[in-house]
Amino acid sequence: MGSFSLVLVLVALAAKPLDPNQFNRMGVQYAREGNYAKAAESFRQSFALEPRQPIIRYNLFNALNNLSIESARQDKVDEAIAACSEALRIIPEDVRVASNLAIFFQNQAVELLEKKQFAEAQEAILDAQKVVDQFGLGKIAATIRETRGRIYLLEGRDKFARNDVSEALDLYDKCLQVNPEEALAYLDRSRIYYEQDFFQDAIADLEMALEILGQNPEILSLVQRLKIEAGKKGQTLSDQDAFFILESPGANPSQDQVLKRVLKDIRLSIARNLTVNPKTPLVVSIRWSEPFIPYNQWLSSPGLRLEGDRISMGGGETDPNSEAFREALALHYVGSLVLNIGGSGIPYWFAVGLAQYLHPAGGKLSPDEVEQLLSAGENFLLFRVEDLVPEKIIRLEDSGAIRLAYLQSKALVAELVDSIRMNGLRQLMRSLSAGVPFDQALKDIANLTVEEIDRDWKKQAGLRN
Structure with a gap:
């Protein structure tokens, strides 16, 4: 019992x-x-x-x-x-603990970086960034940004050591987009430009490093040496002022300095990709008293257009170092560059489409974008190519119609680049810069017409002509 x-x-x-x-x-x-x-x-x-x-x-x-x-x-x-x-x-809502969490993610990223686990380190630092953004942790935001940039820098060095120069350049670009104060990325990138005989870009990067580090005698000596070598090889060097005329009412000296650096960085990146620079200086007008319009919002906003002689943007309270500002400025720069070198005969769809195509998240059409185009085609809402002109687009009031016009422009460019590849695109840009009309340059390089490109992208998307 x-x-x-x-x-x-x-x-x-x-x-x-x-x-x-x-x-x-x-x-x-x-x-x-x-x-x-x-x-x-x-x-x-x-x-x-x-x-x-x-x-x-x-x-x-x-x-x-x-x-x-x-x-x-x-x-x-x-x-x-x-x-x-x-x-x-x-x-x-506890900000103190949120700060700790961001720091712990940062420490995890550093630990992973030491093991060369670059993808995992990026994931950890992006988790830290999310906490910083959610809680507005301004005091540690700079540290997180520096670590994000350093991950790209060290991964770039790893790629360079493996002779993957193209990937290394892309990673140095990403580093400088995140943290424009990373002097080592400018120095590393200048070495690649020098080895490729891109003396203008190599010198520009060295000068950017000098702005950050101060008047370093070794870097100053290297700049002079590269200028001499460029002269021996017949390369004409242009100053940054040859490309931009800055109008920045209401800006403080620090904002102007950062803006010049961001403009130079974007120009160098695009010049490396497309092998062209503006033929005449672009007026860059940043009005800090007016609202800033982000990249995606601009592509659906009425009354806006790209121009070949100026870049015009509101700045608001946006940090010119921020990714959002860089994205918007790069959209304007690429579009204006195309219109600048091609003159009045360049198709507007090509300018605005290429600006989207070269966006970091651009390139080929995403499944969602294809779905939007299919839906528009099935409902007979697509534009005729001859209607993708600024005079007609700026009169559109419906944001969906504006977005569709720009998306259709991107589809045309994506199909064109798919046909001629990036090397063909570079040849096309150089021909346009040399004064060859767009239709003729297209015919010479790819034996294509605009009508054929329009037909082919629709076919690829599954639309019946």
Whole structure:
């Protein structure tokens, strides 16, 4: 009977309601002893039983915060992130813990970077960036940006060491888009430009490094040496002022300096890709008192157009170093560059389509974009190519119709580049810069007509002509 009695006692105990206060007291005791892992577990059980008790909620939050800090001190970054993330789910508005979480993600990124796990490091630092953006953590935003740039820099060096020069250049570009103050990326990129005999670009990058690092005697000497070599090889060097005339009312000197640097960086990147520069200076008018219009919003806003002699944008309170500002400025620059070198005979669809195609997220049409075009085609909403002109587009008031006109322009360019590849596109751009009319240049390089390009992209998308 003794055994049977014990079973009855255990059953009775099991049937007794669990006491959240008992678990809370246990958690308090563990916390006093500095055992935050067991404290958090006890508070979890208490919180599960009584989630409306503020003191239990706070105790669990506090234990998790302390556990995250302790784990970070022991270099257990993954555990620190897990505890910190759980704490924020309990009290989502705590900025102090959010700052810790961003720092833990940053530490994780650095740890992964040391192992050359570049993709994983980027994922971790982007998680940190999301926390910074969500909570407006301005004090650590610069540190996160510098680490993002450094990941691209070191991955670029890794690619260069493996003789993947094209990929290395792309990574240096990304580094400087994220952190334009990374002087090492300018120095590394200038070496590649020099080895490819692109003296203008190599010197421009060295001069950018000088602006950041100060008048370094070794870099100054290298600039002079490259200028001499460029002269021996018959290359004419142009100053940045030969390409842009800056109008920036309301800007402070610091904003103007950053804007000049961003403009130079965008021009160099596009010149490397397309092998052309503006034929005449572009007036760059940034009106800081007017609202900034981001890239995607511009592509659906009425009354706006690209011009061949000027770039005109509102700046608002946007940081000219930000990715959003760079994206918008690059859209304007590429479109204006095409119109500038091609003159009045260049198709507007080619200018605005190429500006989208060269966007970091551009290139080939995405499945969503193809679906939009298919839907428009099936409903007879597509534009005739001859109607993709600024005089008609700026009169459109419906944002969907404007977006469709620009998307159709991108489809035409994507089909063109797919046919002639990037080398053919570079030849096309050089022919336009030399004064050859667009239709003639297209015929000479690819034996294509605009009508054939229009027909082919529709066929590729699955539309019936």
